[in-house]
Amino acid sequence: MATAAAACCAPLGSASLSDTEAEATARVFKALADPHRVKIVNLLATSPDSVCVCEFTEPLGLSQPTVSHHLKKLVAAGLLEREQRGTWAYYSLRRDALGGLAAAVDLQGGSR
Amino acid sequence: MATAAAACCAPLGSASLSDTEAEATARVFKALADPHRVKIVNLLATSPDSVCVCEFTEPLGLSQPTVSHHLKKLVAAGLLEREQRGTWAYYSLRRDALGGLAAAVDLQGGSR
DNA sequence: ATCTTGGATCGATATTCATCGATGCAGGGA
DNA sequence: TCCCTGCATCGATGAATATCGATCCAAGAT
Numbered sequence: 001m002a003t004a005a006a007a008c009c010a011p012l013g014s015a016s017l018s019d020t021e022a023e024a025t026a027r028v029f030k031a032l033a034d035p036h037r038v039k040i041v042n043l044l045a046t047s048p049d050s051v052c053v054c055e056f057t058e059p060l061g062l063s064q065p066t067v068s069h070h071l072k073k074l075v076a077a078g079l080l081e082r083e084q085r086g087t088w089a090y091y092s093l094r095r096d097a098l099g100g101l102a103a104a105v106d107l108q109g110g111s112r
Numbered sequence: 113m114a115t116a117a118a119a120c121c122a123p124l125g126s127a128s129l130s131d132t133e134a135e136a137t138a139r140v141f142k143a144l145a146d147p148h149r150v151k152i153v154n155l156l157a158t159s160p161d162s163v164c165v166c167e168f169t170e171p172l173g174l175s176q177p178t179v180s181h182h183l184k185k186l187v188a189a190g191l192l193e194r195e196q197r198g199t200w201a202y203y204s205l206r207r208d209a210l211g212g213l214a215a216a217v218d219l220q221g222g223s224r
Numbered sequence: 225a226t227c228t229t230g231g232a233t234c235g236a237t238a239t240t241c242a243t244c245g246a247t248g249c250a251g252g253g254a
Numbered sequence: 255t256c257c258c259t260g261c262a263t264c265g266a267t268g269a270a271t272a273t274c275g276a277t278c279c280a281a282g283a284t
Contacts, residue, residue, distance in 0.1 A: 012210070017154040022147040029150070033142035034272080035134040042129040045219055053231060066273055068232055087230050087281050095219055098124070102218035107157055107207055146242080165261060178243055180262055199251050199260050226284085233278075240271070247264075254257080 008078070008100030013107040028101055031077030036060050037070050041079065041093065050083060050092035120190070120212030125219040140213060143189030148172050149182050153191065153205065162195060162204035 009028050010021035017025070032038055039060060044051060056067045071091055074080040078097050083090045103109060121140050122133035129137070144150055151172060156163060168179045183203055186192040190209050195202045215221060 012150070012153050013157040014154070015158060017151055019147065019151075022150040022154065026145055026147040026150045029141050030145035033138055033145040035131065035138040036272090038124070038134045038138045038141070039129055039131075041124050042126065042134065045125040046127060062272095063274055064231070065233080065275080069272075072232085089231060098217060098219055102214050105210060105217060106214035107210055148242090174242095175244055176261070177245080177263080181242075184262085196261095201261060228283080229281085231279090234276085236275095237273085238271100239273100240269105242269080243267085245264105245266095247262105249262080250260090252257105252259085254255100 008097050009104050011104040011106075025104065028077050028079070031073055031079060034070065036062060036066075037074055040070060040074060041098075044080070044091065044093035045095075045098075050081075050090035052085075052088045052090050054088070120209050121216050123216040123218075137216065140189050140191070143185055143191060146182065148174060148178075149186055152182060152186060153210075156192070156203065156205035157207075157210075162193075162202035164197075164200045164202050166200070 009025040010017055012025070014021075032041065040056060043056070043059065053064065053067055053071065056062075056071075057064055060067060062070075071080065071082075075082055075091075079094055081092050081094055083092065121137040122129055124137070126133075144153065152168060155168070155171065165176065165179055165183065168174075168183075169176055172179060174182075183192065183194075187194055187203075191206055191213075193204050193206055195204070
């Protein structure tokens with residue numbers, strides 16, 4: 001049985017995916033189905049510390065409300081974590097969730 | 113360095129993702145950002161042979177044009193392969209592409 | 225208390241997308 | 255040749271989404 005896959009979504013190679021499982025899996029993919037959100041994840045993946053909202057707007061070339069919108073979607077998908085420090089909001093990558101997604105996509109380890 | 117990641121898209125953990133790379137990666141995720149397409153991939157992943165279009169409509173509960181629409185998106189993303197056999201069109205899973213995606217998502221192997 | 229600043233929410237808008245009926249098209253009989 | 259069948263494309267429609275300006279709220283600082 002897979003280990004981290006349950007932390008994210010059902011593996012693509014599982015015997016028979018229920019409609020609910022397919023929806024849950026699609027929801028995680030949908031969170032990553034935007035270039036800006038891919039870049040957010042990439043920025044967080046390459047940063048050792050959490051990053052505050054104000055540091056995203058410039059590399060993304062987006063307004064602050066739009067950045068908040070994308071961050072909210074990634075948090076809702078379980079891929080990011082939010083932490084408030086005084087006036088600032090810091091976001092960090094949930095690397096276990098990303099690992100779970102990788103396991104769910106991998107047909108070799110995730111299912112068979 | 114990663115091996116199969118290039119066959120799909122740039123890894124999420126790469127040093128610095130360009131806008132073009134982020135778009136390419138998001139495009140693959142977008143192909144899987146639909147419950148019906150997730151189920152199509154799951155059906156193909158659990159089937160040893162390729163599957164013809166007519167076999168998808170019933171388990172998906174979709175009309176034939178809609179199924180063709182989804183299949184076309186998955187082929188365009190490089191995840192499926194199409195083969196014509198007489199009157200029928202058979203689709204199969206490109207398991208190497210899915211493996212490449214898994215490698216791109218995996219922060220351990222894909223980038224570090 | 226007032227001002228400033230960071231960030232979330234709201235409202236509006238333009239674009240993308242999923243879905244299906246109708247149609248077109250190619251291949252295989254009869 | 256004509257019909258039938260499987261599949262792709264077209265056109266239309268309703269829903270979801272990305273984006274931003276304006277606004278609101280909370281937390282410090284003066």
